[in-house]
Amino acid sequence: MTAREPRSPAVEARDLTKTYPRGVKALDGLTFEVAEGETFGLLGPNGAGKSTTIKILTTLAKADSGVARVVGQDVTRDPQEVRRRIGVCSPGFRAEPVGRGVGKLVAAGRLRRLDVVELRRRVSELLDRFGLADAASRKVRTYSGGMQRRLDIAMALVHRPRVLFLDEPTTGLDPEARTAMWQEIARLSRDVGMTVLLTTHYLEEADRLADRIAIVDRGRIVAEGTADQLKTELEGDGIDIELADATQAELARGVVASLPGIREVAVEQRRVTARAQDGAGAVPAALAALERAGIGVAAVSVTRPSLDDVYLRHTGRRFAEAALAASGGDA
Amino acid sequence: MTTVFRDTWWLTRRRLAIFLNQPGYLVVTLIQPAVWLFLFGNLFRRVVELPGFGVDNYLDYLVPGVLVMNALASSIWAGMGMLEEIERGTMNRLLTLPISRTAIMSAGLGEHAVASIVQSGIILGMGALGGATYPGGIVGMVILVASAILLGTAVASLSNALGMVAGERETIIGVNSFLLLPTTFLSSVFMAKDLMPGWIATVARFNPLDWAAQMGRSALSASPDWGLIATRGALLVVIAALALMVSVRTFRTYQRQV
Incomplete structure (x- = not known):
């Protein structure tokens, strides 16, 4: 239907800044690109700037400076064209809890100016796909949280958008509904090949769903890449040695630190932690050295780095700490 | 434009x-106009006995006024x-x-227009039951309802803009409480112009509620003053259009704070 410009990214944000009237700096030079067909995850705690980014890219808010393009269109120059090509699903953009499932989908299609025949087909297709066919004529108010969320996504997809914005898609859902939603989203990008821009403050969600992840901290992107790339960038696995005797901890630290290829050695009571390029290879040497020094070891483990480690590396804080700070401070 | x-x-x-x-809200919306009519119809029934009021049946005088006042109040x-x-x-969803x-913006006005038409029907019906007569007939009624819708459009637009800019209920409640009664009483809704203190009659000349009341009353009377109806109607169209423009422009202010 449309002539696609090759290689032009589906979503492009360059040097976005935004300060709210009360002086809260939401975005501070945020830059990223999302390729066509990709699922891209913006990961960060509340208040990091994710929602503001979504609002700017979906034409709702205006950036103070910087460029935002969606499907090649500047969001400030031709907002209506952008709106035609996107679907938005966000806790800040809810549909009113009035009416029945099928009616809401039809109304969403009407506002998208779909013709009646096409719309009828599309609505039943979406109801099937999101497991809402049986509940189609029930009042939305009686839907479970998961069903309402699925209906929201279905409404955002009624016009077959090129880019889907999924802002915090599983926030407030119980674990079961969350897992179901994850499968749904994964299927969406796999089967339809749609470009999805996902924001989340769940590490696991970003890890499972996103082809590429950008970590947002204080209005900037501090790291970007596939989950594996980000983890590999940490250069190495974590080694965790639990000593038999806590009094030997400092001694053990010296022994471990003197081994080649081992970095970032730290001690915490009976535990000695360190990083090594190849964790499994480094453990035997470490154990042998400790034994030679007469230090008893109770347990040892090697861990692949987690996204939380990635977050710590780039922001200097644990993800949970940042989330706590965000909920304690301003929203 | 068609879009x-x-x-x-x-x-x-x-x-x-x-x-x-919202059934509760719906019921109140339907009952409210009848309450206005009953209350004011009874309270002020004897003002027609004042020399120079110029009307025999107060309800004849009151129905158009209450109808436009009700449009304002809702x-x-x-x-x-x-x-x-x-x-x-x-709202955010609609804006994307x-x-x-x-x-x-105009959808909110459409809602009010529909409510206004229904309420107008109720007021005209109740008035007729109470003994009011409408010599202006159907044409008069249509003009009256149109004046109520125009007034409602102007007021609702400004109220929408205020809601969007202020962002808090207290501001709307404060402004409305301050404006509603003075606007109503500084008009010819209840009292004939000739019997008002001079300053009130002067202020009323600039009161859109009064324009709508005059327009509707004249249209519903036995001998409509078409010149007056046309000028008041034109004034109402102008302020409704201006108010709608203001309200659409407030989206920009809103976008800055989203």
């Missing part, structure tokens, strides 16, 4: 669906609906759809 009308149509249906979904709260849409997040911004 504006089509968007307005679907958005108005959406607003009405929300409205009909549409002045439109901003509350706007605030609710903002707080619920539904490729629909005309004007349509988003």
Whole structure:
């Protein structure tokens, strides 16, 4: 239907800044690109700037400076064209809890100016796909949280958008509904090949769903890449040695630190932690050295780095700490 | 332009669906006009006995005034609906759809227009039951209802803009409480112009509620003054258009704070 410009990214944000009237700096030079067909995850705690980014890219808010393009269109120059090509699903953009499932989908299609025949087909297709066919004529108010969320996504997809914005898609859902939603989203990008821009403050969600992840901290992107790339960038696995005797901890630290290829050695009571390029290879040497020094070891483990480690590396804080700070401070 | 009308149509249906979904609010909306008519009809019944009032049956005089006053009193709260849409997040959702911004604002007005028509029917019906006569006939009634809708459009637009800019209920409540009664009493809704203190008659000349009341009363009378109807109607059209423009422009202010 449309002539696609090759290689032009589906979503492009360059040097976005935004300060709210009360002086809260939401975005501070945020830059990223999302390729066509990709699922891209913006990961960060509340208040990091994710929602503001979504609002700017979906034409709702205006950036103070910087460029935002969606499907090649500047969001400030031709907002209506952008709106035609996107679907938005966000806790800040809810549909009113009035009416029945099928009616809401039809109304969403009407506002998208779909013709009646096409719309009828599309609505039943979406109801099937999101497991809402049986509940189609029930009042939305009686839907479970998961069903309402699925209906929201279905409404955002009624016009077959090129880019889907999924802002915090599983926030407030119980674990079961969350897992179901994850499968749904994964299927969406796999089967339809749609470009999805996902924001989340769940590490696991970003890890499972996103082809590429950008970590947002204080209005900037501090790291970007596939989950594996980000983890590999940490250069190495974590080694965790639990000593038999806590009094030997400092001694053990010296022994471990003197081994080649081992970095970032730290001690915490009976535990000695360190990083090594190849964790499994480094453990035997470490154990042998400790034994030679007469230090008893109770347990040892090697861990692949987690996204939380990635977050710590780039922001200097644990993800949970940042989330706590965000909920304690301003929203 | 057709897209504006089509968007307005679907958005108005959406607003009405929300409205009909609140039975309590619906009942109050339907009963309120009857209460106005009953209260004021009884309270002021004997003012027609004042020399120079110029009407025999007070209800004949009162029905058009109460009808436009009711339009004012209900549409002045439109901003509350706007605030609710903002707080619920539904406004944000609408703003990310490729629909005309004007349509988003005028849909709220469409809802009020429909409510106004229904309420007008109730007031005219109750008035007739109480003994009011409408020599102006159907044409007069249509003009009267049109004047109420125009007034409601202007007021609801400004109220919507206020809701969007202020962002809090208290502001709307404060402004409305301050304006509602003075606006009503500084007009010819209850009292003939000739019997008012001079300064009130002067102020009333600039009161849109008074324009609508005069226009409707004249249209419903035995001998409509078409010149007066035309000028008052034109004035109402102008302020309604201006108010709608103001309200559409407030989207820009709103976008800065989203």
